[in-house]
Structure formats: C-alpha cells, structure tokens
C-alpha cells in the first residue's frame with residue numbers, strides 16, 4: 001500500500017440536479033475532515049451510516065443534513081480511508097460542500113479514474129477489473145452490462161492469470177533443465193513442457209479468433225444507411241430512432257454530415273448512421289459528405305441500401321459498389337404502391353466478383369409499413385454479430401495486442417530446440433500477459449487506462 005498520499009475528493013454521482021448526490025473522499029485526511037464537518041472529536045463507527053448536519057468547520061454554517069459513511073482502510077473501495085457524504089442533490093448544496101472541502105488542508109480534487117486507480121495500486125483489483133468498472137459505467141444496454149459485470153468480477157483476469165501461471169510453471173521447468181542439466185529431472189520433461197506451452201498457446205489463439213464480438217459489444221454494432229439522394233434514408237433513421245434526429249426534405253442532397261443514433265435492439269447496442277445520398281456532386285461539401293459516407297460504410301457491420309420504389313430494380317452504381325454479404329436491400333416508399341411484385345431476395349455479384357443473395361424488404365419510412373420485419377431481421381443480425389455463450393470474450397484492443405504478442409513469442413519458443421532461447425520467449429510471453437492484468441510494471445500505461453474514466457470514479 002502506498003502510504004501518506006494526498007487525500008482526494010470529488011462528486012461521484014452524476015452531474016446536475018438529483019434527489020441525492022454522493023461526494024467521496026479517499027486518503028489519510030478523510031476521517032479527520034469528516035469529524036470537522038460533523039463537529040465531533042471521535043470517528044464514527046466504520047461502515048455505519050449516520051444522519052447528521054454537516055457544517056463548514058470555519059464559519060459553522062450549516063451546509064446540509066446529510067448521511068455520512070466512514071470506511072476505514074484497508075476495508076474500503078480504494079483500500080484507503082474513505083468517506084462518503086450523501087447530500088441533497090441540488091447544485092448549490094454540491095457546490096457548497098465541494099467548495100468547503102477544497103478549503104480543507106491536504107485535500108485536492110480527484111483526477112478522472114483516480115479512485116479506481118488507487119484501488120488497483122492498493123491491490124484491490126487487477127487492471128481488467130478496473131476496465132470492467134469503466135465499461136459498466138458506460139454500458140447502455142443489458143448485453144453490455146452483463147459483459148462488464150463479468151469482467152469487473154474478475155473472469156477475464158482469472159483467465160489471463162491462469163495462462164500466466166501455467167507459462168511460469170513451464171518456464172520454471174525449462175530453467176531447471178538449464179541450471180541443473182546433470183540432476184535427475186524427470187525424463188522427457190521437454191515434451192511435457194512443450195505440450196503445456198502448446199496447450200496455452202492454442203487457448204490464447206482460440207480466444208483471439210472471436211470475430212471481435214466482445215470489442216464490438218463495447219463499441220456497438222455499426223449499421224450504415226446508404227443510397228441515392230432522396231431515397232428516404234433520413235426518414236428511415238427517424239422512424240427507427242422514433243424521433244426527428246435528421247432533417248428530411250424533398251430536396252435531393254439534404255443530408256451531408258453523418259447523423260448517428262444509438263439504439264437498443266433486444267438488449268444489444270446499435271449505432272445507426274444516416275449518410276449523405278451517394279452521387280457525383282460539384283458541391284465540395286456534398287462530395288466530402290459522400291466520401292465520408294463511403295468510408296463509414298466500408299467499416300460497418302451491416303449496410304442498409306435504401307432504394308426508391310420507382311428506381312427499383314435499378315441500383316445506383318455508387319451504392320452497388322458497397323454491396324456485399326453484410327448488406328440488406330430496402331425498397332422504400334411502397335406506401336403508395338402494390339409491393340407484391342417485389343421479390344424477397346436479390347441476386348447479384350459484389351465488386352470483388354462474389355455471387356450474392358441478399359434479403360430485400362419492402363418498407364415505407366413514411367407509414368411504417370414493413371418496419372416490424374426489418375427490426376426483426378436487424379435484431380437477428382445484431383445478435384449473430386455480438387451474442388456469445390461461454391467464457392468472457394476479449395474486450396479491448398489493448399488486451400488483443402498483448403495476447404497476439406504473447407502468442408508470437410510462444411510460437412517462436414515452440415520452434416527452437418535451444419532451451420535458453422525457449423526460456424526467453426516464454427519469459428516474454430509471461431510479461432505480455434502480465435501487462436494485461438497489471439501484474440508486471442505498467443506505470444506508463446496507467447495514465448492512459450485511467451484517463452478514460454469519469455471524475456469521481
């Protein structure tokens with residue numbers, strides 16, 4: 001534990017007016033400051049809530065009637081002495097208490113993520129759990145929450161630490177073989193060690209080839225709406241978002257910037273992006289919009305190509321270029337016409353020459369016709385892309401990079417017959433995995449990892 005640190009404080013609940021707000025202090029001065037606010041000499045019993053007036057220690061002005069809890073370190077979230085002040089959640093109350101705290105000796109405002117960083121540094125959790133907490137705070141849907149809770153509870157950390165422990169054991173065997181070549185080590189230790197290394201390496205590789213499910217669940221499934229100007233893309237976005245997110249007009253070229261809305265489809269997060277109508281344009285702003293739309297579409301998990309009923313079965317060449325197996329074709333504006341002539345699928349070839357058979361759905365963004373089938377199909381596709389059973393998946397690029405590197409080292413270690421070289425490769429693999437959980441020195445990483453947190457966490 002890192003002794004005699006500064007005492008930090010921050011509002012830990014959300015900004016703005018609320019019924020109750022929680023202000024947290026962590027560090028050696030927490031208890032003394034609480035006593036000063038309560039105007040008493042003895043510490044409240046740890047982990048017991050008390051209800052009492054809190055006053056500015058200097059002016060004795062009554063700031064609020066609050067609930068306060070004292071957590072005596074190390075039995076606290078951060079491992080240090082922690083105080084929680086549960087005050088009335090009005091702006092002036094919060095400001096008044098924070099202002100009073102900033103005038104107390106040895107106190108300063110917490111940096112983003114500093115409470116969780118201290119919890120990590122005091123051994124309360126590993127880095128993957130800390131990242132799980134950050135994801136939990138950012139979770140917008142049930143599936144994101146489930147993934148984050150599992151990670152916070154240590155499932156990823158346990159998986160990675162398990163691999164690290166097995167590699168360290170294998171390493172110890174190799175080193176024993178190097179150091180005591182004449183001793184009676186069990187015969188054939190090398191094949192056994194190789195078997196262990198290969199087993200871990202195979203598990204790491206399987207974990208890596210997960211189609212980025214875990215990472216995509218954090219980011220949200222990206223769906224991009226594409227099509228010719230005036231096809232009704234923005235109308236469709238508004239219909240799906242159930243609000244007027246994008247401007248709709250009969251003028252072709254209305255949308256220029258990308259417009260994003262976040263949707264929850266069956267508990268899964270979706271980012272739906274409306275884009276500029278695809279066409280050659282002399283207008284520099286519009287062509288920049290088209291360029292961005294194309295780029296975004298290329299990186300999407302699913303593309304919705306919207307075609308005006310009157311244009312069907314012609315597909316605009318600009319849109320046709322972006323069609324592949326991750327595409328649905330939507331024939332819009334079927335409200336006025338008979339849609340029975342529209343087939344259920346479209347056969348064609350992608351730009352790279354693959355034969356495609358894509359679903360075709362007749363819809364009306366204006367009347368809502370066909371929306372139920374569309375939503376059902378979208379939900380199926382999103383689930384296919386993000387849903388998983390079994391062990392927690394990889395959730396971050398940081399972890400992926402370290403595991404890829406660990407696996408490269410193991411590949412190399414498994415190829416050599418020279419024990420010294422194998423040992424070095426295994427040592428490097430152990431180090432890479434240790435970086436993920438924070439078991440090896442990661443000081444340089446901490447600012448980056450915890451900088452993404454919000455204040456008060």
Ligand SMILES: Nc1nc2c(c(=O)[nH]1)N(C=O)[C@@H](CNc1ccc(C(=O)N[C@@H](CCC(=O)O)C(=O)O)cc1)CN2
Pocket residue numbers: 022071074075076077084124
């Ligand atoms: N009021 C309040 N609610 C909260 C938090 C908080 O800090 N305050 N949390 C903040 O994230 C979460 C709960 N996380 C917590 C994690 C550990 C400890 C804690 O006191 N740990 C001690 C004792 C463990 C025990 O009794 O089992 C320890 O680890 O030694 C408290 C809250 C969500 N709800």
Ligand SMILES: Nc1nc2c(ncn2[C@@H]2O[C@H](COP(=O)(O)OP(=O)(O)OP(=O)(O)O)[C@@H](O)[C@H]2O)c(=O)[nH]1
Pocket residue numbers: 227228229230231232233234235236247248249250251252253254255256275276277278332333334335336363364365366367
């Ligand atoms: N009848 C009918 N009209 C529609 C439907 N959907 C959109 N429209 C109309 O078509 C016109 C263009 O709609 P938008 O949603 O702005 O089309 P867009 O594809 O976003 O167009 P750009 O942003 O210019 O590329 C508007 O006048 C809409 O009211 C529909 O389902 N039926």
Ligand SMILES: [Mg+2]
Pocket residue numbers: 233234235246247248254255274275277
């Ligand atoms: Mg538009």
